[in-house]
Amino acid sequence: MQQRRQLNEIAVNRELLNGALDTPAWWKWAVIGLASVVIMGLVVFGFQTNRGLGVTGLSRPVFWGAYITTFVFWVGISHAGIMISAILRLTQAEWRRPVTRAAELLTVFSLLTALSFPLIHAGRPWRIIYWILPYDYARGIWPNIRSPLIWDPVAIGTYLTGSTLFLYVALLPDLAVLRDRTVGWRHAFYTMLALGWRGNPRQWKLQTVSGILLSALMLPIFVSVHSIVSWDFAVTPGVEGWNSTIFAPYFVIGAIHSGVSAVVTMMALMRWLWKWDNFIRPEHFDALARLLIVVGTAWFGFTLVEILFSLYTLEGSELAFRDVQAFQWPWSFFFVSFMMLAFFIPVPMWLFKSVRNSIPLMFWTSIMVNIGMWLERFLIIVPALSRKTPFVYTYGEYSPSMVEFAMMAWSLAFVGMNMLLFARFFPLVPLFESKESQIFTMDMKIGRATIPAVLREQE
């Protein structure tokens, strides 16, 4: 199989900077469309702040609903960046090259969106400052570090800071390319950001070492973040289905499943919108699909273990919760949908090479996974709360209100709009990685066969 095309540096610059230097016609309309949804979300948030959380579907005993589900969902998506970027960098997987930046970027914007949801959910967002920030207010009261609700912002803050720095360091050589191709205020902007990068051997060596070192540092953070998010639930003893020791790895593997799927969605969009056929090729989708088969199957294994061990105890409350979750309307519908969308439809499909190499099919199956994974989080959170304790006499049925749907739409538009704005100023595919790939890849003739070979420096 040979899908790669040899391009010189001028051609790589021209093709990969077509989003940053020449704005495609569709870009403006896409940004206007997404910005409209973002503005609508802000108006709805203003309305909710003014009227209070009564405008949502939240009510006793379900106080965590679509907002917290969406928070967990976006934290999950954020695991794409480090999973793809760090692990593939450390293992020197050649096919990582066009994927890494988009994945890192998705991490940053997903985390920003995820962080917004506890604020939205709080109802009175200005009071959050008392809850999180380590600032000694009146009466000497500090945030309670024993609460998992404090661990969350600390972990996510660390991940967001680390991911942003990781993204910036890897962007430095490309900023120099942009600096050299622009004039006026944009030149001044890129000159400032590129910090005087010149591309000498010392800078390139540090760039290579930093990729590996930062990957190694980010990996343990990446594992800790979704573990800590899972502990928001798992350290709560009174809610059936939550107090589980398996939650940390279960959430991490689920996050990777949804995160890598989101990268597939994004790569398909990048290929279609910016016509980067020379860089984002079917072989990349094939590799990601193979990875997803492993991750998806591992995640499904955890799901089974989680359900089987809860049934094994034969405790009445646990059995009743599982009954609600899987057999009572409407949860049964969501349960079947989640299983089909997150595993039973996409994973068997990815076993076929024709599917793995079909970009439209990869696009739709990856979207399927993420709808399924949102439902998974919803099914963990809401049915468990809706029958929290027999002494609560208001077993309210929860369904998200239009306000909550609007805020979910806002989150999708917010991530999409930020990605497009980023693409207007910076390359979504790393230029220097693509150029390095051209140097280190060659066609080898063995007998009558010509195969693509990747050279690697000895460490």
Next chain:
Amino acid sequence: MAMSKVSILGLYEDPEDGARAMDGLHRAGMDPNDFDVLTGTPYPEGAFGEHVPQHRLFRFPLFGAMIGFTLAILFTAGTQLAWPIVTGGKPILAIPAMLIITYEMTMLFAVIMTVVGILLESRLPNFSTSAYDTRITEGLIGVVVAVEAGREEEIEGILRGAGAMEIIRA
């Protein structure tokens, strides 16, 4: 008083020519700190016969981790001692909770210091006015030399002799 230096850049299309220019500068007895090769792509180490750069990047995350760990212990222990509430008969200093915050802060400062280290070891920011050409990020190889006044012609001769397509003086 230090003698002022002129910056001269030779541009090459072929990496082999760039390597020959570097060899020529070595032979002319130039101080290795006074010349460098500039590329738009990370070439394999030693491709131009340049000195393999040494760095101390690995110390930075260690230093950052130590700062983060210390600050985290002070923060987690200090805040609990500042408002000592006994919860469920458990000790004031809740070690498991402290461990989580301490872990995150240790990693946070390790990452921040690593990035500081990357910039410092890469000698960035550096807005020097030495010779440069924007075609370097289009694939040309640049060999930049800081030359003492009086040796400009000699160095330009070496750069041209190696096949420079253009010589630029800053």
